[in-house]
Amino acid sequence: MRYPAKVKLVDVGPRDGLQNEKQPVPAEVKIQLVHMLQDAGLKEIEVTSFVSPKWVPQMADATEVMAGIQRKPGVRYSVLVPNMKGLEAAFPSKPDEVVVFGAASEAFSQRNINCSIAESIERFAPVVEAARAKGIYVRGAISTAVGCPYQGEVKPESVELVARLMKEIGVQHCGVADTIGVGTPRKVQAAMEAALKHYALDDISGHFHDTYGQALPNTLACLELGVWQYDASVAGLGGCPYAKGATGNVATEDVVYMLHGMGIDTGIDLDKLIDAGKYVSDFLGRKPVSRAAQAILTRRAG
Numbered sequence: 323m324r325y326p327a328k329v330k331l332v333d334v335g336p337r338d339g340l341q342n343e344k345q346p347v348p349a350e351v352k353i354q355l356v357h358m359l360q361d362a363g364l365k366e367i368e369v370t371s372f373v374s375p376k377w378v379p380q381m382a383d384a385t386e387v388m389a390g391i392q393r394k395p396g397v398r399y400s401v402l403v404p405n406m407k408g409l410e411a412a413f414p415s416k417p418d419e420v421v422v423f424g425a426a427s428e429a430f431s432q433r434n435i436n437c438s439i440a441e442s443i444e445r446f447a448p449v450v451e452a453a454r455a456k457g458i459y460v461r462g463a464i465s466t467a468v469g470c471p472y473q474g475e476v477k478p479e480s481v482e483l484v485a486r487l488m489k490e491i492g493v494q495h496c497g498v499a500d501t502i503g504v505g506t507p508r509k510v511q512a513a514m515e516a517a518l519k520h521y522a523l524d525d526i527s528g529h530f531h532d533t534y535g536q537a538l539p540n541t542l543a544c545l546e547l548g549v550w551q552y553d554a555s556v557a558g559l560g561g562c563p564y565a566k567g568a569t570g571n572v573a574t575e576d577v578v579y580m581l582h583g584m585g586i587d588t589g590i591d592l593d594k595l596i597d598a599g600k601y602v603s604d605f606l607g608r609k610p611v612s613r614a615a616q617a618i619l620t621r622r623a624g
């Protein structure tokens with residue numbers, strides 16, 4: 323089996339990881355987390371989202387967080403925007419990339435962004451056009467690509483349809499997301515192959531939650547397809563507010579440990595990454611979910 327020699331990881335911890343956190347997380351903590359992630363070698367960080375504060379109160383400080391970051395050359399800072407209002411609010415923060423987020427399941431689309439899949443594409447079209455006109459790269463996320471908390475199993479055909487619709491409106495990159503972590507390797511490969519009908523290998527990524535402990539095998543399965551870009555969340559933080567019971571993304575530390583063990587380059591310093599995960603976990607008053615981080619922290623403690 324030939325795996326990609328290099329993998330790009332996008333740390334979505336500050337956004338996906340913290341959006342569902344019940345306790346208030348001050349902007350300074352989010353900013354410090356971003357700084358520690360960039361120091362650890364992350365080349366892309368999903369910082370925040372410009373969404374309705376009524377829907378996701380934890381992200382209400384998006385502008386403050388973006389303003390507080392001291393940017394490191396070579397690092398891309400992305401933000402989620404669900405509509406034109408979000409994009410216009412994001413513009414002054416000068417994100418390198420915006421993420422429009424749709425779903426392969428109608429029920430999830432309604433619960434998450436309050437519209438149908440078709441309506442979401444209509445909303446995204448002007449967002450994509452306006453962002454690209456300003457030279458901002460546009461990534462798309464397809465949630466519930468294998469399973470939906472409201473509708474059950476999701477077929478690859480639904481992923482293919484949303485990937486095609488996103489491609490048609492000019493979305494440049496397609497993220498295939500297992501929002502509730504129900505996928506297993508063959509199913510996730512099928513979802514990825516469906517998206518690959520419309521997006522090139524270089525324009526596609528995986529985003530796997532670890533609810534059922536399948537995120538690492540799912541990552542390995544997609545590496546077998548040649549997919550070399552993945553989202554992950556430091557310390558395994560997170561979950562989606564509209565996917566009850568779903569745990570966080572695969573922990574970035576665990577993915578890095580696996581990839582380095584396979585001789586795959588990530589450009590990330592695992593020790594510094596573990597420090598970032600420990601920093602935010604200490605603030606939240608719990609241990610990092612990452613097994614690799616727990617093992618290394620135990621070893622460090624002697």
Ligand SMILES: CC(C)(COP(=O)([O-])OP(=O)([O-])OC[C@H]1O[C@@H](n2cnc3c(N)ncnc32)[C@H](O)[C@@H]1OP(=O)([O-])[O-])[C@@H](O)C(=O)NCCC(=O)NCCSC(=O)C[C@@](C)(O)CC(=O)[O-]
Nearest residue numbers: 372373374377404407408423434435436463465499501562
């Ligand atoms: C999309 C909307 C806004 C539609 O919500 P809506 O209620 O249908 O929107 P609306 O256009 O009717 O506006 C209603 C109110 O929201 C305001 N509003 C409208 N837009 C914005 C905006 N951008 N920023 C701030 N405020 C906004 C608007 O101004 C108005 O305010 P009011 O007049 O009532 O005071 C809402 O459903 C929403 O914010 N949803 C966010 C859901 C979300 O953030 N989910 C988590 C992120 S997705 C995710 O985690 C999955 C992912 C990406 O990680 C991949 C995976 O794992 O699946």
